[in-house]
Amino acid sequence: MSDYNFAYLDEPTKRMIRRAILKGLAIPGYQVPFASREMPMPYGWGTGGVQVTAATLTPDDTLKVIDQGADDTTNAVSIRRFFQRVAGVATTERTAEASVIQTRHRVPETPLTGDQILVYQVPIPEPLRFLEPSEVETRKMHALEDYGLMHVKLYEDIARHGEIATSYAYPARAAGRYVMDPSPIPKFDNPKLESPAIQLFGAGREQRIYALPPWTRVESLDFEDHPFDPSKAEHPCALCGARESYLDEVIVDDAGGRMFVCSDTDYCAGRRAAGHRGTEAAA
Amino acid sequence: MNAVPGGFADPPVEAAQAFRAAMSAMARPGRIERVGGVAPPAPLSVAAGVLVLTLCDADTPLHLAGRADSEAVRAWIAFHTGAPLVARGAAAFALGDWAALLPLESYAQGVPEYPDRSATLIVETERLASEGARLAGPGIETEARLDLPDPEALRANHGAFPLGLDFFFTCGDRLAAVPRSTRVL
Numbered sequence: 001m002s003d004y005n006f007a008y009l010d011e012p013t014k015r016m017i018r019r020a021i022l023k024g025l026a027i028p029g030y031q032v033p034f035a036s037r038e039m040p041m042p043y044g045w046g047t048g049g050v051q052v053t054a055a056t057l058t059p060d061d062t063l064k065v066i067d068q069g070a071d072d073t074t075n076a077v078s079i080r081r082f083f084q085r086v087a088g089v090a091t092t093e094r095t096a097e098a099s100v101i102q103t104r105h106r107v108p109e110t111p112l113t114g115d116q117i118l119v120y121q122v123p124i125p126e127p128l129r130f131l132e133p134s135e136v137e138t139r140k141m142h143a144l145e146d147y148g149l150m151h152v153k154l155y156e157d158i159a160r161h162g163e164i165a166t167s168y169a170y171p172a173r174a175a176g177r178y179v180m181d182p183s184p185i186p187k188f189d190n191p192k193l194e195s196p197a198i199q200l201f202g203a204g205r206e207q208r209i210y211a212l213p214p215w216t217r218v219e220s221l222d223f224e225d226h227p228f229d230p231s232k233a234e235h236p237c238a239l240c241g242a243r244e245s246y247l248d249e250v251i252v253d254d255a256g257g258r259m260f261v262c263s264d265t266d267y268c269a270g271r272r273a274a275g276h277r278g279t280e281a282a283a
Numbered sequence: 284m285n286a287v288p289g290g291f292a293d294p295p296v297e298a299a300q301a302f303r304a305a306m307s308a309m310a311r312p313g314r315i316e317r318v319g320g321v322a323p324p325a326p327l328s329v330a331a332g333v334l335v336l337t338l339c340d341a342d343t344p345l346h347l348a349g350r351a352d353s354e355a356v357r358a359w360i361a362f363h364t365g366a367p368l369v370a371r372g373a374a375a376f377a378l379g380d381w382a383a384l385l386p387l388e389s390y391a392q393g394v395p396e397y398p399d400r401s402a403t404l405i406v407e408t409e410r411l412a413s414e415g416a417r418l419a420g421p422g423i424e425t426e427a428r429l430d431l432p433d434p435e436a437l438r439a440n441h442g443a444f445p446l447g448l449d450f451f452f453t454c455g456d457r458l459a460a461v462p463r464s465t466r467v468l
Binding site: 024 | 302342401421445464
């Protein structure tokens with residue numbers, strides 16, 4: 001650990017990121033440009049989230065890192081070890097014990113508290129990017145609060161599929177002003193964006209930071225006659241029997257066999273430790 | 284080494300702790316946080332000194348207003364941060380008491396495409412208490428209270444959202460924040 005500055009980044013870089021975080025908190029959902037650094041991992045592996053985490057950590061923190069809800073995947077394990085090494089912080093897999101949680105594409109099932117900070121890894125921070133490729137234009141659309149194009153996209157979904165077909169990275173409006181990309185979390189997680197925790201979003205390749213202060217009103221875009229529906233697979237978890245958690249579909253053989261299990265591994269393990277059993281749980 | 288005393292003894296760790304206090308304050312308008320670890324020259328408060336050392340450097344033009352613009356303060360800030368001292372219109376941060384910082388229109392308010400290009404004001408106050416003006420908005424569950432120097436000016440500042448200024452209020456070793464997103468009721 002002594003070979004690195006605390007939390008890897010140099011102090012001017014951390015100050016630059018911290019200033020961006022403060023402006024992000026002051027303008028909820030607005031994407032603050034920042035001078036993203038090269039990190040010792042490829043773009044797409046969470047370099048934005050890692051930089052935000054590095055600028056946020058103190059030695060007293062307990063860090064949890066999840067990838068699609070799991071603590072034990074390559075991305076989560078390598079980021080957790082990275083901060084163990086360069087910041088010397090304690091780490092945990094339990095949501096309730098963590099003070100800072102870096103996440104790729106999920107919000108933990110266990111409700112967060114006001115003492116926690118959730119850091120999202122974001123690939124494409126601009127919710128309008130797939131509709132309008134020009135950054136100059138999307139900046140202007142945000143400035144003019146012109147989100148008609150997004151509503152047209154959602155309407156075309158309804159016209160073509162009978163329902164809004166966007167199931168992840170579902171656009172949401174922060175504090176009644178900026179439409180933001182909540183990162184590719186399933187739309188099931190969108191209601192959890194209204195949280196007592198501080199939520200920070202870091203996009204390394206795209207060089208943007210944005211934020212949601214606690215209790216910020218966050219509305220998922222919808223229509224009066226097609227209200228937002230945070231749907232999930234209609235099954236209980238095969239391991240812990242949970243009916244309220246977001247599920248992954250897992251293929252278990254070559255004959256079309258499959259089962260649904262909690263995407264949040266800590267939540268599932270916690271339920272099993274408490275004696276809950278699903279249909280496929282080992283006796 | 285420390286030719287000008289009063290900076291952080293262990294900058295990476297103490298600045299991280301100070302930032303967490305500043306972030307917690309900015310994320311929860313009206314909430315009062317305690318900070319420490321620096322000893323700036325008078326008339327700067329500990330909290331104002333902590334904010335300057337945590338957030339300012341050669342990339343952030345700083346404006347010193349009124350009594351804060353003293354020889355000792357200039358030397359302390361130059362040594363510990365290297366922040367260029369500028370006129371108010373060019374400042375990313377401005378530091379002083381409320382009367383000296385006015386008028387608010389003289390600071391960068393951001394532009395529609397980049398509302399983040401606006402100044403952050405560090406306002407030294409005589410008292411900082413969770414009473415007085417009622418605050419609402421992002422970061423506040425129901426309602427917060429903070430003793431503000433001029434609620435009407437902060438109401439006007441919120442009226443320009445998403446443009447506008449963000450404020451830290453400092454008193455001794457305590458600080459609180461009121462970002463532009465906060466409605467003063």
